[in-house]
Amino acid sequence: MKEFKKYLKKLKKQPVLVVSHESPDGDAIGSSIGMGFLLKELGFEPLVINKDLVPEKYSFLENNIKIKKLDDLNQNEKLEKYLVFVMDSGKLDRIGFVLEDIFPKYVGIINIDHHISNDFFGIKNFVYPKMAATSEIVGSLFLDLIGYIPSEAATAIYTGVMTDTGNLTYESTTSATVALVSILHEMNADFNSMRKFVYENESIGQIAGVRAILNNLDYLMDGYIAYTYLNYEDILANNLTAGDIENYVDYPRKVSTSEVAILFKEFTKDEIRISIRTKSKIDANKMAAGFGGGGHKRAAGFRIKKPLNEAIKFALNKIVEGLKNNEWNN
């Protein structure tokens, strides 16, 4: 963190771009907006973007800092000589587009992340796997460099930390994470709005989505694996976005017997997105890597280009075999 602080302090004024991964979750949004505020405090005029629209439940975070959709950028914005801050992305392709194609004059990438699977794609790589969220990195930097956090930035960082740690209950949480959240409270992070917009904002469709994944819930290896799926029809009928579904994997995870919880998501008919959560014995990041994906020890993901039922069969077979061979033990 010291190196990162020194780097930011010495950074000469220039156009800066902040981008996070596509289908942004709370930590992608929170760390992007938080970093936007931090760069502003340091005298920059950051452009904050994402390939995708900010999910409605996180839109309350967009006040002084907006996250522009890639498609909505104008030609001038694309032609700046940006230094690009890539947030919360283990691999560069997670941003969902090729930087060169959209920003032909960008000068370099600053890689800011907490995923242990990060492959160091930047000219500078500030990767801290001990941080529970990329937003925690931004919060710590803010306090160290500026000494306070403006309320709006605090709300964004709070949202990122809470959503990425299961409200401070996941193994990744440290006493430093909780201490930061306590400071964010003192900095007037709007935790009531966060709860209301992020956690108490389910539509009838989202409730129907939960009902579907509970109905599809099944078990393997005496419940050691608990898995479920959401098919294309249910996603479409209930108007579900990636953001709506991101925490549904918590349901198979909650089952007492399950060490490995899996959610298959059929957003498109030809590519299935899979979320994995593990509890204590199996390394989810290693498991996902076996399928070309990545993430953390307890939470990871990958994709399979097959129809849903084939993807389920293929993944579960490989996972059962891998577990039996102790391939992904911690």
Next chain:
Amino acid sequence: MKEFKKYLKKLKKQPVLVVSHESPDGDAIGSSIGMGFLLKELGFEPLVINKDLVPEKYSFLENNIKIKKLDDLNQNEKLEKYLVFVMDSGKLDRIGFVLEDIFPKYVGIINIDHHISNDFFGIKNFVYPKMAATSEIVGSLFLDLIGYIPSEAATAIYTGVMTDTGNLTYESTTSATVALVSILHEMNADFNSMRKFVYENESIGQIAGVRAILNNLDYLMDGYIAYTYLNYEDILANNLTAGDIENYVDYPRKVSTSEVAILFKEFTKDEIRISIRTKSKIDANKMAAGFGGGGHKRAAGFRIKKPLNEAIKFALNKIVEGLKNNEWNN
């Protein structure tokens, strides 16, 4: 809090009993065990009891301090001249039995609670409605009086605070609450066991219970009221206890439109238990008081001695009318 500290410091050695409310939740268990440890550190030999058995998901908290079931006490234990610490109970009848009947020689009640509805039934009443949990009161006392918290006590207090605040997201949470949790982390509260036993410990039956309340979910006043119920048959078939069900009211609460979330629980055919949660405009404690119950501004409960469908009709009619007459506004 100063008065409470002074009181505990000056308390002469005598038999002490710690009891909390029947159907104990995380805060009842956490504050009882926490208080047990604190009294031990202060040189007492507390007897910690409850009318009911500790729910299985909280049993990991019982190591050096066990919570005895009322029925399992022997005659000697009943005949001591106890000073009785009543934890987390707004009214004395919440403990589920008459103190005089079981402990004929008890000398007085110390009432320790954070419910705003508390009716000051003790010879001393240490009631702090600004505390997010009774366990938070115990944690603060521990730090002030002893300066540290033994790991096991920290785990119990952590469990009480987290379960009573929706993992630090409810309106009742203050930066002091979060700061205490950060200290509990440093005191080696076993947050991984808490998550595993309390949050990741659902049985197939509990999952079926959630499915049932999602199927029974309905709305009134354009979704301003979201309510659901669990009937006797579903409770029985899925082997559900009060502890299993305590957070099911979070599902109607999560619906974006709902200000008032209600869960009807048919544990017995002749008495329905009702949980209310409100978000920002309606005082749940005032609403519950209209039915002879109580609790907090955002979370309260009451009971109705009618068959389930009659209780639902009766309560909803009265609630709709009360809301239309602005009877329970904050």
